[in-house]
Amino acid sequence: MADDHRKYLDPEIVSRLKGMEMRARMVVEGFIAGLHKSPYHGFSVEFAEHRQYMPGDNIRDIDWKVFAKSDRFYIKQYEEETNLKGYLLLDCSASMAYRSGDRISKLDYAGMLSGALSFMMLRQRDAVGLVTFDQKIRRYVPPRSKSGHLHVLLSEIAAQKPSETTDVASTLHEMAERIKRRGLVIIMSDLLDDADMIISGLKHFRYNKHEVIVFHILDPRERDFAFPREAIFKDMETGEELTTLPYQIKKDYAHQVKAFSDQVASACRQSNIDYYPIDTAMPFDKALYAFLSKRERLY
Numbered sequence: 001m002a003d004d005h006r007k008y009l010d011p012e013i014v015s016r017l018k019g020m021e022m023r024a025r026m027v028v029e030g031f032i033a034g035l036h037k038s039p040y041h042g043f044s045v046e047f048a049e050h051r052q053y054m055p056g057d058n059i060r061d062i063d064w065k066v067f068a069k070s071d072r073f074y075i076k077q078y079e080e081e082t083n084l085k086g087y088l089l090l091d092c093s094a095s096m097a098y099r100s101g102d103r104i105s106k107l108d109y110a111g112m113l114s115g116a117l118s119f120m121m122l123r124q125r126d127a128v129g130l131v132t133f134d135q136k137i138r139r140y141v142p143p144r145s146k147s148g149h150l151h152v153l154l155s156e157i158a159a160q161k162p163s164e165t166t167d168v169a170s171t172l173h174e175m176a177e178r179i180k181r182r183g184l185v186i187i188m189s190d191l192l193d194d195a196d197m198i199i200s201g202l203k204h205f206r207y208n209k210h211e212v213i214v215f216h217i218l219d220p221r222e223r224d225f226a227f228p229r230e231a232i233f234k235d236m237e238t239g240e241e242l243t244t245l246p247y248q249i250k251k252d253y254a255h256q257v258k259a260f261s262d263q264v265a266s267a268c269r270q271s272n273i274d275y276y277p278i279d280t281a282m283p284f285d286k287a288l289y290a291f292l293s294k295r296e297r298l299y
Contacts, residue, residue, distance in 0.1 A: 006030050011109055011284065012103070012104065014284070015108060020112075021150070024112070024154060025119060027116040027284050028116050031289075084121070084183065084184055084298065086121050086126050086129065087143065087186065088118065088130045089133065089171065089185065090133070090188050090189075091168065091187075091188060091190065093133075094163055094164060094237045096190060098219055100221040100222075103219060103220070105162070106190055106218065106280055109217055110188040110217050112284070113188060113287055114130070114153075115154050115157055116284060120288065120292075122149065122150050126145060127144055128143055129142050130156055131171070132157075133167075134164035135165045135166065135167040135170075137171055139156060140175075166189075166192050166237065168191060168192075169193060169198050172198070172201025172205065173200075176207075176210070177204075177208075182209045182211075183211070184213070185212045186291070187202075187212070189217065190218055191214075191216050195264055206272065212268075212271075212273040213276070213291065214264070214275045215276050215290075216275065216277045217280065218280070219279060219280050223254075223257060224254070229245060229246070229247065230244075231245075
């Protein structure tokens with residue numbers, strides 16, 4: 001059964017399911033079912049009833065039955081208690097529509113990942129909000145922790161269509177000012193913008209004491225440039241076209257992509273921001289584990 005559920009970590013399989021709620025549910029259940037057979041063996045997912053004991057908690061709330069089984073202190077979680085405020089920032093600019101061959105688009109991948117994270121966080125009784133953006137903020141759905149909030153988030157994610165140019169940095173700065181209470185900001189974008197400006201926006205979140213995860217989502221061809229001998233490339237945001245022989249520029253292109261990613265990754269490390277390069281062929285478990293690992297470190 002676990003192996004059967006694990007197939008739902010494959011983005012191509014998940015994209016064939018009907019409805020964002022079904023997709024989110026199956027991704028999360030596939031991830032949980034596969035934890036004990038994955039490289040993440042031993043990682044604990046506590047969804048509804050407990051959270052780890054922290055200094056200052058009332059010892060009367062410790063669940064001693066859980067302690068007897070795990071040799072760890074856990075606090076009984078109450079319905080009204082919210083662990084964390086999470087903010088999902090979803091890039092919906094025109095470049096996110098790109099897909100090579102039969103693969104899903106970057107926006108489809110980011111949308112399904114956003115849905116799975118929403119599903120997972122609400123099951124953990126975290127409050128989750130959503131920001132969709134292109135050259136400006138399209139919609140801001142404030143964080144809520146009630147289970148009915150999931151439908152609001154998933155409906156908004158499913159309704160997104162890629163359009164307009166990208167202005168990642170402006171969105172980051174605006175949201176860094178708008179979010180008052182310290183929270184976890186999760187950014188899903190191809191980051192096709194000026195690296196220095198993006199880094200400035202990410203640092204703005206850290207200056208305001210927020211925790212940040214960046215999922216840098218690209219199509220595999222955007223990384224390896226493995227195109228036919230002659231191709232026409234069209235900028236999805238400006239419409240500009242370029243005819244070229246890919247093999248002639250492949251080396252320089254790969255160098256530029258790596259230099260850009262390395263610059264952002266290095267700046268993130270210096271600011272204690274979690275940066276993950278993701279491509280649309282990757283199973284979802286890498287990103288989900290990154291989130292759970294970050295969440296565990298916060299408590």
